[in-house]
Each structure stands twice: as structure tokens, then as C-alpha cells.
Amino acid sequence: MIKKLKLYHYPATRSARVRWALYETVGDDFETEIVELYKGDQYRESYQKKNPNRNVPMLEITMDNGEVMHMLESAAMVEWLADAFPGKRLAPKPGLFLARADYLQMLHFASTWMDMMLWQVRIHEHVLPTAETDARTIARYRNKMRTEVEPQLAARLDKTPYICGESFSAADIIIGHNVTWARGYQMCQSEVFRGYLSRISKRPAFQKAFADAKAFNPELPNRDHPAGQFSG
Numbered sequence: 001m002i003k004k005l006k007l008y009h010y011p012a013t014r015s016a017r018v019r020w021a022l023y024e025t026v027g028d029d030f031e032t033e034i035v036e037l038y039k040g041d042q043y044r045e046s047y048q049k050k051n052p053n054r055n056v057p058m059l060e061i062t063m064d065n066g067e068v069m070h071m072l073e074s075a076a077m078v079e080w081l082a083d084a085f086p087g088k089r090l091a092p093k094p095g096l097f098l099a100r101a102d103y104l105q106m107l108h109f110a111s112t113w114m115d116m117m118l119w120q121v122r123i124h125e126h127v128l129p130t131a132e133t134d135a136r137t138i139a140r141y142r143n144k145m146r147t148e149v150e151p152q153l154a155a156r157l158d159k160t161p162y163i164c165g166e167s168f169s170a171a172d173i174i175i176g177h178n179v180t181w182a183r184g185y186q187m188c189q190s191e192v193f194r195g196y197l198s199r200i201s202k203r204p205a206f207q208k209a210f211a212d213a214k215a216f217n218p219e220l221p222n223r224d225h226p227a228g229q230f231s232g
């Protein structure tokens with residue numbers, strides 16, 4: 001049995017996905033520690049020992065028998081929580097079912113392919129030292145988002161309220177976070193995305209997960225200062 005869950009978090013970043021999944025599954029029954037990314041907390045030796053990727057989220061899972069594990073990938077955490085609490089109905093049951101295949105496909109499409117494009121736009125516009133930014137990379141991934149990703153998502157959301165059909169699932173946690181991220185960068189602007197966001201943002205767990213989002217400033221205060229640089 002799980003004794004304690006602790007999320008290492010920074011507002012509105014990928015750790016908000018896990019915070020949202022935690023509120024959906026265990027309610028308030030988890031701890032949170034803020035990792036001040038813009039002050040370089042992720043590079044502290046004590047943090048790097050637990051998370052060599054030097055980022056958030058990190059989910060510390062302590063079991064009743066004292067075993068501790070650190071999960072380091074947001075989509076894995078969201079998927080694990082959805083499966084660990086089947087009563088919350090956040091995932092189609094595992095097995096030879098097309099609904100499960102579709103759900104996994106969308107969750108991982110969001111956390112790899114779509115996430116990669118959003119990250120490229122974000123780091124080149126706001127994170128990398130200005131001398132390392134590349135306008136062609138920004139243009140390439142903005143274009144791929146507009147011509148390849150947005151139409152795929154919009155085609156689904158035109159037909160059903162949630163990304164995998166009539167019910168909300170953990171895939172909506174990753175897609176939903178990505179859509180808020182994209183809209184912060186003037187992508188996913190059409191009505192279908194506005195409607196989707198207004199639907200998912202009515203969930204109490206969404207509201208709690210993003211209650212601290214105002215603390216997030218996309219602009220790094222110190223991107224050209226060596227001590228302040230993200231690894232990207």
C-alpha cells in the first residue's frame with residue numbers, strides 16, 4: 001500500500017499534469033514541494049541525486065514497507081495514477097480493447113510528439129540564452145502544430161467532448177495541459193479548443209491544479225546569465 005505521495009512541482013509546468021491527476025485520484029492526500037526552477041533549485045545536489053534529469057515533475061512514492069521510488073516522467077505518473085485508482089474511471093481497462101489502444105495512443109502522442117513541438121517553441125522563444133535561439137526552429141514547430149497537430153485534435157473534439165470520446169480520461173489531462181500551454185503561445189486558438197478548455201476547466205481537480213498558475217511567468221528573469229540557464 002502507498003504510505004505517502006509527494007510531488008515536486010513548479011506552477012503551470014508539466015508538473016501541473018501530475019498535480020491534476022493527483023487531485024483526480026487521491027484528492028488532497030499528497031504533499032507538494034515547490035522547486036524554484038527560475039532560481040536553479042533543480043540543480044541542487046540533493047535534488048539531482050533523486051532526479052538526474054534536473055526537472056519537474058518528480059513524484060516521490062513511499063510504500064508502507066518503507067520502499068521509496070522517484071518517478072521522473074509526467075505521462076508515466078499520470079498513467080500510473082489512472083491505473084492505480086480504477087474506481088476513478090480515468091482510463092479504459094488494460095487489455096485487448098481498441099478503447100485502451102486509442103487512449104494510450106493519445107496520451108503518448110500528447111506527451112511525446114506534441115510536447116516536443118511545444119517545448120521547441122518555448123525554449124527558443126523564452127528559455128535558451130538569446131544567442132542560441134533559432135527562428136527557423138520556432139517557425140518549423142509552429143507550422144507543424146498548426147498543420148498537423150491542431151487538425152488531428154480538432155477533428156476528434158468536433159465529434160466528441162473529450163479527446164477519446166464521451167468520457168473524460170487521463171489522456172485529457174496531458175492533452176488539456178498541452179492545449180493551455182499552446183494557447184499561452186497563441187496556438188490552438190480556434191473555437192473547438194476554447195470549448196474543450198471550458199469543459200475540462202470546470203473540473204474541481206483542474207481548478208485546484210492550476211490555482212497557482214498565475215505564479216508562472218513564461219519569460220525567464222535571467223536567461224542570459226549562466227547561473228540562471230536551464231539545460232533545455
Ligand SMILES: N[C@@H](CCC(=O)N[C@@H](CS)C(=O)NCC(=O)O)C(=O)O
Nearest residue numbers: 013014055056057073074230231232
Ligand atoms: N519529459 C519530462 C520533461 C520534464 C521537464 O522538462 N520539465 C521542465 C518544466 S516543464 C523543467 O523542469 N525544466 C527545468 C530545466 O530544464 O532546467 C516530463 O514530461 O516529465
